[in-house]
Amino acid sequence: MLIAGRDDTIRYDTDVLGRRSPASWVARPKGLEDVRSIVRWAYAERAEFVVQGANTGPVLAGVPRAGRHQGVVSMELCRSMIEIDVPNRTVTASAGVDLDSLNVLLARNGLTLPIDLGANPSVGGMVAANTGGARLIRHGDVRRHVLGLEVVLPDAHATVLPLLRRLRKDNRGPDLKHLFIGSSGTLGIVTAAVLSVDPLARHVATALVAVHDGDDVLRFLTLLEARAMEHLAAYEMLSRPTLEAIAKHLPSGIRWPFEPSRTSDLPPFLILVELSTSDSANDRHQTLEDDLTTLVGEGSALGWVTDAWFGRPATLWALRHAAITALHQEGPMVAFDLSVPRSQLFETRDQIIALVAGSAPHARYADFGHVGDGGIHSIVIWPQEMHAERRDDEQDRLRDAMYHLIAAADGAFSAEHGLGPENESAFRRSSPDVRDAQAALKALFDPRRILGAVDLS
C-alpha cells in the first residue's frame, strides 16, 4: 500500500501543470478500512497528508504543500464499487472511480452524470471540488447530484460518517454531507458517493453565434432562457484574443469554421449555444435544430447576434475545448477562475482588462468561460522572452490586485476549481467571521490539522 521511493512518487506529487513538491510518502488504500488504518496512523504520528483523486485539479489542493512534510493518500485503487440503480436514477461509486469510466457504464443504461469538463477527474475529487463545467447551466454542479456520501474523519478513531443515502428528499436535521462537498479535501476523506444521474441526451443541436458586446451576450442569453430554458444545455463564451490563439494553434483534426478572410476580422465574442433533449424520438432532432435556427434568427433580427455558424456538436466543442491548450502555447500564464453575478459579468470584465493593463503592462489578456453561469476564465499571458524574475513580480502584483477587484465585485476568486495553495492568498482576504467559522469547523473535524494542503485558519 505504501510507496516510499522518491522516483516512484513523482506521479503523485507533481500537479497537472507540472509543479512538483515531493511527498514524504504515498499510500494507496484499496477501500474504507485501508483509509481508516492510514488515518489512525497519521493521527497518532501527527503526519500531515493530502487526499488525491485523479490529480486533475489546478489549485494545488491534491499535492503536498510546498515546504511542508506531507504525504499523499491516492484514492486511485478505491474502485471496487459501481452500483447503478436504474429506477432510482442513482449510482453508488467508490471515490477512485473516474468520470469517463462511470459514464461509459451509465450510458449502457441510458443514463449520464452530466458533468462536462476537459479533464477526467475521480468521483472523490469532483465531490471535494464541487466541480462545475460547461453544462452547469442545465444540469447544475456536482453538489446538486450528490445524494449521499461516505466520509472518514481525520480524528483519533477515523470515524466513519455513514451518509451513503440514496434519497432525493431527506431533511432530518443538519445535512452533514454538504460540509464535505466543495471543501477541497480540508475536512474529511470521501470514500464513496451516491450520485443522482440524468437520462442521456439523445439529440443535440449546436451553433456558434457572433455577438458584438457584453450587453448583447446577456440579452441573447435571457431570450434563450425565456424561450428554450428546458433545452438550453450550454452557453459558452470565447473572446476574440482566445479565438486568435485557437486559430494559431489549431489542433490537428479540428476544422476552423470561418473563412480565411474572416480570421483577421473575428467578432469580439463567439458563443457556443447548445440545445439538447433526452427524448430519443427521431423527429426531435429536426425540432431542436429548427428551434435553434429560429432563436438565432430572432437574436439576429434584434441586432444582438451578428453572425452564426451551425455545425456538428463534436466540431464546435472541439474548438471550445481547444481554448486552454492554445493559450498555454502563447507563453507563461496565470489563469484565474472567477465568477460574478452574471448581470454584472461584462462590467467586471472591463475592470479586469483595465487592471491587467495597469498591473501587468507586459502581459496580454484573453478569456473564455461559462458566461451563462457568471463564470469566466481570465487568462493573463506574458511574453516567452521576458525575464522570469520580472515576470514573477508582475504576477504577484497582478494576483493581489485581481483578488482585490473580484472581492469588491462580490465575486468568487474560485468559481469551480476549489481552494488550494494556488489561491490561498485570496482566501485570507475573506470575511473574518466567515473564516472564523470555517476555522472552527476545521478544528472540530481535524483536531490535529493533519489533512489537506490548505490550513483553514
Add this chain to the structure above:
Amino acid sequence: MLIAGRDDTIRYDTDVLGRRSPASWVARPKGLEDVRSIVRWAYAERAEFVVQGANTGPVLAGVPRAGRHQGVVSMELCRSMIEIDVPNRTVTASAGVDLDSLNVLLARNGLTLPIDLGANPSVGGMVAANTGGARLIRHGDVRRHVLGLEVVLPDAHATVLPLLRRLRKDNRGPDLKHLFIGSSGTLGIVTAAVLSVDPLARHVATALVAVHDGDDVLRFLTLLEARAMEHLAAYEMLSRPTLEAIAKHLPSGIRWPFEPSRTSDLPPFLILVELSTSDSANDRHQTLEDDLTTLVGEGSALGWVTDAWFGRPATLWALRHAAITALHQEGPMVAFDLSVPRSQLFETRDQIIALVAGSAPHARYADFGHVGDGGIHSIVIWPQEMHAERRDDEQDRLRDAMYHLIAAADGAFSAEHGLGPENESAFRRSSPDVRDAQAALKALFDPRRILGAVDLS
C-alpha cells in the same frame, strides 16, 4: 417589538395543527439589527427561543417546545427587502417575505420560485426546512435555489455570517450556508436569502392516469423520464383510500372527474402527470398536450396505464391538493412524511401497510405523495369514536414501529418537513456518529443552547 400578554401570543405559540404550547415571550424584529439585539439579550439571559416564519410547519419546530420556557422570534415583520435581478435570475429577499407575495412580484418579470405547496411559507422558513413540494422532480428543493444567505449566529456577539452572495459558481472553501439550509432552525437565524429563480411556466398539460400496481407506477415514470425528462414537472400519486376520502369530502367548486359509477370502483393508484414549458410560443401548448397523449398512449399499450383523464391543470391540482384536508375529516390521524429510494418505494409501502394493520388494528391507512422523488405521505386514521387514551397508546406504538421500519429501509423519517419535537424520537435513533457530529456543530454555533425546539444532542 415585544409581545408579552398571554392572549396576544396565541397566534405565535399555536401550530398549524392547533397544538398550543404558551410562549414565554414573542419578539417581532423588523430587520437584522433587531434580530441581533434579541440574540445578544437572549444569550446574556440564557433565554431559549424558537424562530418562526409563517408558522406553516407540521413538526412543531417553529413553536415553543412543550414543557420548556421558550420565546418566539417571529420574522413576520422582516419584509423590507425584495430585490429582483432579472438578467441574473435571482431575488434577494428578507426572511419574512412569503412565497406567494414573492411569486406575484417575480411573475411580473416572467420568473418564478417553483416551490409548489399547499401552504404559503416564508423565505426563512423554507430555507430552514429545505422545503420540497410537488415540483421537486423538475425544479429541485429549496437548497438548489439558495445562492446566498445572511445568518445570525446565537452566540455572544450575535455574529453575522455575510453569505448573501448572488453567484451560481462559488467554491472557495467549506460552504457554510449549507449548514443552515434544512437544519430546522437549530444552528442559526436566517435573516435574508438570495434565491435563484426560473422562467415562469407558460404552457402546462396535465393528466390523471390510473395505474394498477406499484411496479407499473415506477415503469411509467421511467418511460416519462426517458422521453420527456425536460418537461416532466410533476408525478404525484393518490392511492385508492385517499381518492375515496376526496370523493366523500369534495370541496365545493371542485368537479369529481370520474363517472359516478366509477367512484365505487376506483383504481388502486391515480397519478397526476404534468408536463410544462417556459416557452411562450402559442403552438407549444398543442405540442405538450400531444406529447402527453402519446406517452399515456404508450403506457397504455404496454399495459402500465389502465385509464386516463386529461383535464385543466387547475382542476386536477385542486383534486390533488384536496387530499390532506379530506383525510383530516375522516378522523384523528398521524401523518408520516417519509422517503425511500424510489426503486423500493412500493415494496416499503407494502411493509408499511402490514405494519399499520399489526400495530394499529383500529386504524385505517391512506397515502399520497411525490412518488417521482421517492416521497410518500403515509396517513393513519383512527375512528372518531375511539377512546383517546387507547388511541394515543396505538399512536405511540405505531410511531415507534414506523420509525424502525423506515430506518431499516434506508429511508428518511422526514422527507420535506424537517426536524421537530414531532419526529424527534426518530432522530434519536440515527447513527451515533452522525448525531455526535451534529451535536458538535450545535455546540459550536449555539454554545448556550438557546435556539430551537429540538436539542441536537
